[in-house]
Amino acid sequence: MRTVKLLARSATVAGFLLVMAPRIASANHLSGGENDQMGLYGGIALVVGFAGLLGLLGLVPARLRAAGRRWGKWLLAAGVVILAGGGYHVARLGSVEQALGGDAYGRMATQQIFGTLAVFGLFSGVAYWLSKRTGVLDMGEKVKYIIMDNGDPAERTASRTDRPGEHRLMLIPFAAMGVLALSLTSGVLYVVLHLAANPSHVPGPDEHQYHNHGQMPMPAGTP
C-alpha cells in the first residue's frame, strides 16, 4: 500500500512538473507548426503505464499475476519517465519555434490547458468524493454475480465446456486485430513518408496564392 501511495504521489509530482517546467515548450507545442512526437511518446507511455497499472492491481490473467505484481510498479514508473522524457525532448525540438512564438502567447495557451485540466480535475474529484460517500466504490467483485442470477435465462451454449485445443480460437480475433492495426499503421506511414520524400509535389507559391486568397484570374464578364 505504501508503494502504491508513493507511486501515486510521484506520478502527481512528475505530471505537475511536466506541465509546469517546459512552459515555453508547451506554448510552442500549442502555438502551431509542432510535430506529433508528443503523441508518440504519450501513446507509448500510456501503453506501458497502463500495463503496469493492471499488473499492480492484479487485473491480469492468473498465470501473469505474480509477474504483474513484481514488474507492475516498474512499468508504471517507466510510463511516467517516457512521458516526462518525451515532453522534455519535444520541448527541445520546439526551441526553433520558440523564437517565432512569443512568451505571452505561450503563457495564455498554458493557462488554457491549466483551465481545462482544472475543470476536469474538479469534475473527477467531485465524482470520486460522491462515489466514496455513497459506497459505490466499495462494491466488490460480488456485484458481477448479479447477472448470473437475475431471472433472465442464459443461452443454451452457456453450459458448453471447451474441448481440447479450442482455446486456440482466441488467436483468430487477436490476429485480426494485429493485422488490421499493422496495415493501418503501415499504410499511413507509407503515405506520410512518400509525401515527405517527394517535395516536388508540394504546390508552388503561385498555386498557394490561388487557393488561399481567391486571387485566381476570373473569366471576362464575371461580376
Added chain:
Amino acid sequence: MLSKAEGSSSRNFYYAAVTWMAIGMSFGLFAATLLLFPDLVKGLPILDYFTFGRVRPVHTNLVMFGWLSGAYFATLFYMVPRLLGTKLWSERLGNFTMIWHSVLMTAYAVALLSGFNTGREYAEQPWPLKWATVVMFGLVGVNVLMTFATRKEKELYVTAWYMLGAVVTTPIVYIVGNQFLMPANPITGVNDAVANWFYGHNILGYWFTPVGVGAVYYLLPKMIGKPIFSHRLSMIGFWVIFFVYGPTGAHHLVNGPVPYWLQTVAIAFSVTLIIPVWTVLVNFYGTLSGKWGTVKESVPLKFLVSAMVFYFITCFQGPMQALRSVSAITHFTVWVVGHAHLALLGTFSFIMFASIYYALPRLIGKDIWSPALMDWHFWMSLIGFTLFFVSLTIGGLVQGTWWAENQSNLFIQSVIAMKPYNWTRLIGGIMILSGQVLFIYNIYKTARAGKAFQLEIGTTVKA
C-alpha cells in the same frame, strides 16, 4: 398499440428498429450507387429529391437514430429492468415512445429529402424536429430513471452504470451541440463548428459507446455462463470513458481555424481513450478464457467477438487520425467515412444484432426460426463490411495523397482514381444489405412461425 404487457415496448422497438435499418441502409446503398453513377437521377422529376446531397443525410440520420437508437431503446427497456430486479416503469410510455420515434423518423426522411437541412453533420434536422428528438430521449430517460428509482436490486452491475450514464448525458450533449434547439442559431462561425463536433463526436461517446459496451457486459456472461473477468476493471473503464470523452470532438477540426490549444487538448484526450478500450477488451478476453469453443456454436457470440475486433480497430484508428500529420492527409477523405462505419456498423450494429438474437426469443417466447439464416446473416455482414471498410480506408489514403500532391490542379484525377474503391464499397454494401434482408426475414418468420423458445431440452418459456 399502447400495450401494458411486460416486454411489449422492448419487442416493438426491436421491430421498429430493424424496419428503419432496412430503410436507412437502402438509402446508404443508393448513395454509394450515386457515387458511381452521378447522373442516375438527372432529369427524372420525382427523383430530383434523391440527389446525393439529400440521400446521404437521410441515410446517416435513419441508421443513427432510426436503427441504432431504436435498437438501443429496446435494449435499455429489456436489460435495465432485469438488472434492477423490477419491471419497466411504464410499458405504455415505452410503446408511446416507439410510435413517437417512428413518426419522428418519417419526418426526418421527408424533411431531409425535401431539402430542409441545417448543414451540420449528424444534426441536419430542422429545429422543430430537434425538439421532437429531445422529447424522444426525454421520454426514454424518464422511463429508465423511474425504473432505477423503483429498483429492488440495490447494487448496480456495470451494464446499469453504462446505461444510466448514457441516458443522463445524451440529452445534454444533443441540446448543447444543436444550437440549444434555437431556430436563430445563436452560435456562429468557428464556434458553431466546435459545438457541432462536441455533439457529433460525443453522441458516439456518450450514447452509442456506453449502451453498446453495456450490452456486451450483459450478453457475454449470458452466452458463456460465466461472470465477467473483473468488475473493478469495468468500472475503471466506465468512469474513464465519461471523464475523457468530453473534449475529443475538436479533433475533427485539427489543422482548421480553431484554437490550437483546443486541438491539442482534443488530441491528448483522444489518445487517452485507449484506456477504456483496454478495460473492455481485457475484460472481454478474460471472461471468454476457457470458453472459446462456444464461439463455434453461437452466432450472437460470433457477432460480439467481431464487434470487439472492430471496436479495438475503431479506437486504434481514432486517436491515430486525430494526430495532426495523419489528419492532414485523411481529413475530408473517405477514410473518415470508413472510420464512422467501423464504429456504428462494425461495432455497435453488430452488438445490436447479438442483442436481438438474444432478447427477442425471450420476449416473444419463440426460438429464432432459422439458425442457418443467422449464420448467413453473420458471414454476409462480416465479409461485406470488411470489403467496405478496407476499400474506404485504402481509398481514403489514395484520395488524400492525390490531394496533397496535386492540390486542385488535377482534382478530377483523384475522382477517377477512386473508382475501383467505390465499386468495392458498392459490392460490400450490397452484401451487407442482403445480409440484413435475410436477418429481417428471419425475424419476421420467428415472430410468425417460430417454435416455442427452449432453454434446455424439454423446458419452454412463455412470452
